Amino acid sequence: MNESIDLLLNHRSVRQFEDRPLTREQKETIVSCAQAASTSSFIQAYSIIGVTDKEKKRKLAELAGGQAYVEENGHFFVFCADLHRHEMIGSMENKNVVPSIESTEKFMVALIDTALAAQNAAIAAESMSLGICYIGGIRNKLEDVCELLQIPSRVLPLFGLAVGYPAEMTEKKPRLPINHIYHENEYRQNEEEDQEQLEMYNQIISDYYLERTKGMRNDTWTSQMATMLEKQSRMYMKEFVKKIGMDRI
Amino acid sequence: MNESIDLLLNHRSVRQFEDRPLTREQKETIVSCAQAASTSSFIQAYSIIGVTDKEKKRKLAELAGGQAYVEENGHFFVFCADLHRHEMIGSMENKNVVPSIESTEKFMVALIDTALAAQNAAIAAESMSLGICYIGGIRNKLEDVCELLQIPSRVLPLFGLAVGYPAEMTEKKPRLPINHIYHENEYRQNEEEDQEQLEMYNQIISDYYLERTKGMRNDTWTSQMATMLEKQSRMYMKEFVKKIGMDRI
Numbered sequence: 001m002n003e004s005i006d007l008l009l010n011h012r013s014v015r016q017f018e019d020r021p022l023t024r025e026q027k028e029t030i031v032s033c034a035q036a037a038s039t040s041s042f043i044q045a046y047s048i049i050g051v052t053d054k055e056k057k058r059k060l061a062e063l064a065g066g067q068a069y070v071e072e073n074g075h076f077f078v079f080c081a082d083l084h085r086h087e088m089i090g091s092m093e094n095k096n097v098v099p100s101i102e103s104t105e106k107f108m109v110a111l112i113d114t115a116l117a118a119q120n121a122a123i124a125a126e127s128m129s130l131g132i133c134y135i136g137g138i139r140n141k142l143e144d145v146c147e148l149l150q151i152p153s154r155v156l157p158l159f160g161l162a163v164g165y166p167a168e169m170t171e172k173k174p175r176l177p178i179n180h181i182y183h184e185n186e187y188r189q190n191e192e193e194d195q196e197q198l199e200m201y202n203q204i205i206s207d208y209y210l211e212r213t214k215g216m217r218n219d220t221w222t223s224q225m226a227t228m229l230e231k232q233s234r235m236y237m238k239e240f241v242k243k244i245g246m247d248r249i
Numbered sequence: 250m251n252e253s254i255d256l257l258l259n260h261r262s263v264r265q266f267e268d269r270p271l272t273r274e275q276k277e278t279i280v281s282c283a284q285a286a287s288t289s290s291f292i293q294a295y296s297i298i299g300v301t302d303k304e305k306k307r308k309l310a311e312l313a314g315g316q317a318y319v320e321e322n323g324h325f326f327v328f329c330a331d332l333h334r335h336e337m338i339g340s341m342e343n344k345n346v347v348p349s350i351e352s353t354e355k356f357m358v359a360l361i362d363t364a365l366a367a368q369n370a371a372i373a374a375e376s377m378s379l380g381i382c383y384i385g386g387i388r389n390k391l392e393d394v395c396e397l398l399q400i401p402s403r404v405l406p407l408f409g410l411a412v413g414y415p416a417e418m419t420e421k422k423p424r425l426p427i428n429h430i431y432h433e434n435e436y437r438q439n440e441e442e443d444q445e446q447l448e449m450y451n452q453i454i455s456d457y458y459l460e461r462t463k464g465m466r467n468d469t470w471t472s473q474m475a476t477m478l479e480k481q482s483r484m485y486m487k488e489f490v491k492k493i494g495m496d497r498i
Binding site for chain 1: 250251252253254256257258259260262277278280281282284285286287289290291292293295296297298299300301302305329334335337338339341342343344345346348349350352353354355357358360361363364365367368369371372373376377381382383385388398399400401404407408421422424425427429430431432433434435436438440443444447470471472473474475476477478479480481482483484486487490496498
């Protein structure tokens, strides 16, 4: 065990921040760490938009579903998969890159690149005793988010990252059993074993919620997942992504 | 600056490893750190397959394009976006989750979840003085990779992660200028400024290659990108992803 592993294992999302903005140096360190992450074939297919304008933050919070911590934090980053600059590079270098950047493969590459960078940003922030929360809610209304942040085509805002000085203590949420997530040499398909593991995990999660809510919430992981997934959300995504010129071919 | 930031900023990919396998404890620490990453709505939409079988590693290396370090390393992880268990959960809980898990939105969620976990794994490994290299090459022939690792539908291998004791010293690769990647309040669209930044960066990359190859390689970032993107690669991806039941609607 070392300091970094300790940091990784102790992650918890923070949803309440002090009213204290990050310094320019803190922001630059976080972005530099994001950029230091691995990138597929050196493609660097992302952009990061820091939002400081109060009115824009208020609007973003509203679009993301009304969470106060989108508006109230030390800094708010929006991580975007970005193949816009690569289209520009195609013109600069006089090469037809369009089929490539419209492919599902490069869509995946851009998403992965962006997420690797973001996770580095999250860890950098946490290492400075800041708290973080990923905000998938910005995908509720991407058309409006893109207009608000003047985002061009081939750029897809994936999630926000709220960062700041924690104003609450939160608990670590137990993860799936390691042997449910981790396989060796082949994907283990054993329905009986899987169900046993899930039931064991359900018990852990149920205890976690009961304790955390003083008996008010009784929920299992599988029921939580099934309820969430039964509801079809953001079903406009396929059309939207295609419209902005990604995942087309 | 703290120890973790130092670690993040000093990342470089390692492509030559000592012949010394990771211990069970090292592997478990790496996977536990992966699991500790943020996950969208707690969905945990990934699986990790460790490959230890020599013949399977040899085959994977071949499929990935013949890189020796896929075969020769301390351990080889395959990170998979996974909505297979969520389909199973739907049946367990008697809820129709299929439209949800076939949506582009959940495809994105699964990719992002997997990448966040993988980056935690990479950092955990590096914090233990191990080296890492992401292997996108496994996407060359996913049909074969899925067969080799007996991967069911709704599970998409995204990349490998080779981990081990470094047998080479590599250099940090300079990233795009921070003000090219980072915007405030709106996506800055200024073609002239962008081109200036790219030309400045081209000079940095050109110097980097010249020095590293003792004058043998003279290349700029934009020409490298345009050449790579002009070539259409893995164009089967859209059909493949659809076939396994993802990114369909």
